[in-house]
Amino acid sequence: MTEYNFAYLDEQTKRMIRRAILKGLAIPGYQVPFASREMPMPYGWGTGGVQVSAAVLTPKDTFKVIDQGADDTTNAVSIRTFFQRTAGVATTTATSDATVIQTRHRIPEEPLHEGQILVYQVPIPEPLRFLEPRESETRKMHSLEEYGLMHVKLYEDISRHGHIATSYAYPVKVEGRYVMDPSPIPKFDNPKLGDMAAIQLFGAGREQRIYALPPYTQVVSLDFEDHPFEASKADHPCGMCGATDSYLDELIIDDLGGRMFVCSDTDYCEARQAAGHKGKDAA
Amino acid sequence: MQANTLSGGFADPATQSAHAFRSVMEAMARPGTLRDIEGAAPPAPVSPAMGAVLLTLCDTETPIYLAGDMDCDAVRAWLSFHTGAPFVGPAHCMFAVGKWDALVPLAVYPIGTSEYPDRSATLIVECDALVTSGATLTGPGIKDHAALSLPEVEAFQANRRLFPLGLDFIFTCGERLAALPRSTEVSRSSVPARAHAGAS
């Protein structure tokens, strides 16, 4: 694809995105509007993450893409191939080897280290959107730090179900100021958001927003004293590697109700298996 | 137009600005760390680091304020040629460029609005020295605390009190830079200098 610029985007567009990233890092959790471009993949399929990755990648980077924790899901493959072609970057599936990781819906199990950048694909960046559809209103609420609506919603859950009925895209408060949508990661991943050594960047293409968490930022999942936040997952070990600390996918293995649970983070699971760990369903 | 107006830009803009941006981003994400940045050869008094920052972030959409002796024909011509950025006064700038004494007082720069705190100026401050000792820094991007040779303390404390509004700073010196976003708490109490963070 020699007819396109390094990492596809033209330099002016990259500068615009880079300026937005810097402001996002300076105001953790605040959604910076940016003039998202049409990308050669559909809105809703990671165009925000792709634009952010394109703006931060250098030819020296090693790039990893995961979707639902897996490197080999079709959309992850498609995005990885896109940057191989347009930026000529090295790619990897090993979390620890990657310098830039683009993700949809998961944070890798293995703790990230300094020098790494985690880029999230975000569908709806506004944590208040499903409570208030109007952008003009939600922007006002953020400016006034008026988050009562969110607490009311969570409390209504409790009175109705006995629990907060939000299991993914669970809202967080950043540095005591902005309520932020962590993208549709399971709430199991929420505790990894805070105090992370890596830089976290969030890109929402269709909604034209970029936001960020610098390393070691305080991120608190919203909760109540009598209903503290709880990071939950399926109560099973991984059938392949036996891990008990990883987020699991549920697979239906026959038509008799048989099921098994496997790590959603494929790299984590494979590395454990290679190190000799074995689950009850492994060969 | 002089010969050095046309030269001193990035020879390979796409990859050089990508590397330069990573230095700027790492610096902004980790206040109190020093980063190497190279590739630009701007006319004096602009340092190579400041030149690279400007080439990386500025274009026709970013009004620049040149403070003090930065506002000279050579710098104007060089920036016009390489970035096309318009020159404005401090009240309407997106980037302000100069030595600390020429940039202060800070009250004149845009600090954003409560609905759009991002619409604030970034000040690029040319420093005679830049080391990881001096004022103590805490806040997002900093594990425990960090230290940086800031030109003063009160102005940054006042800026922090404006949060989430406020100004963001990039400090340049030779081929190095550091940054201080508005989110950083600055205090005078001195701690031993951290080891030099080195190249990004």
Added chain:
Amino acid sequence: MYVAVKGGERAIENAHAWLAEERRGDTDIAELSIAQIRAQLSLAVNRVMAEGSLYDPDLAALAIKQARGDLIEAIFLIRAYRTTLPRFGASEPVDTGAMACDRRISATFKDLPGGQVLGPTFDYTHRLLDFKLAADGEVADAPSRDAETGNVPHVTEFLNREGLIEEAPHDDTPPPDLTREPLEMPADRALRLQALTRADEGFTLGLAYSTQRGYGRNHAFVGELRIGSVPVEMDIPELGFAVEIGEVILTECETVNQFTGSKTEPPQFTRGYGLVFGQTERKAISMALVDRALRWEELGEDNVGAPAQDAEFVLYHADNIQATGFLEHIKLPHYVDFQSELELVRKLRREAGAQQVQEAAE
């Protein structure tokens, strides 16, 4: 024993190969050329240019061929291409008064300078399938005369002379650019019109229709509808004057809408405006109606809560590339978030079940 599914990359490659084969179809049938699409499916080409925001009939025809006739997919191809093009500058505003009209009708005056020209319209065709076309599409030449040239004055100018219609004051403020800046509310009229001209035809039509049925009714008459080519000029600073760089075919619709007036202003007609690339009159009329509905605030009208009055609702949902992308993304894997919901629902059901058992026991 379980073996994880691998091979996403091969699956994608194979799917693309199959897609290419399906696009070509039966190879015993002659391949469709770009020229054929451009010439014989010109209204599809026009829609792709309009909603793709790029005036290039050949590229639009190529996109339609590549997209197997899926016009939204073709529009997407054009948009993704367009966004990579460098900008050399902005043209001068086109003068639709100087349009060489192929079609020009007014629903408000029986006759007027420049005349009524039906042009190549489906309007009075009887919608009977023409089985002759199945065998042979050749047609006899249509009678012809030169296009209406020179100044074909706008109907609204006649009304304006009597003060019967609101002024549309000349304004040299550069319009915002939807493709270079994030959409922000409130959006001024220039920005709204920009969004509407590239908006999905079906969405715009539905909204316009809703205003006719009473959801923000504004009594629209088609003051004038004109279709034809206009020259595009660009100011070249080095030359010091504007030069013609080409021409585009446009459809322009001006509606004349009623307005009751206020204490300070006597009754006056108001305007709705539509301007779209190519022969695209359904879209241009729809655009004019929606434009007018969105103007309730500046005209001091009541917000009756109609969808077409709600700029935020209209502008955030009118773009079919955004809409189709997000709609279709729900096909992508959501194992992780679904799994978290599954666990939660199981937990809530367990607890609800336990509570019922306990209540039954008490």
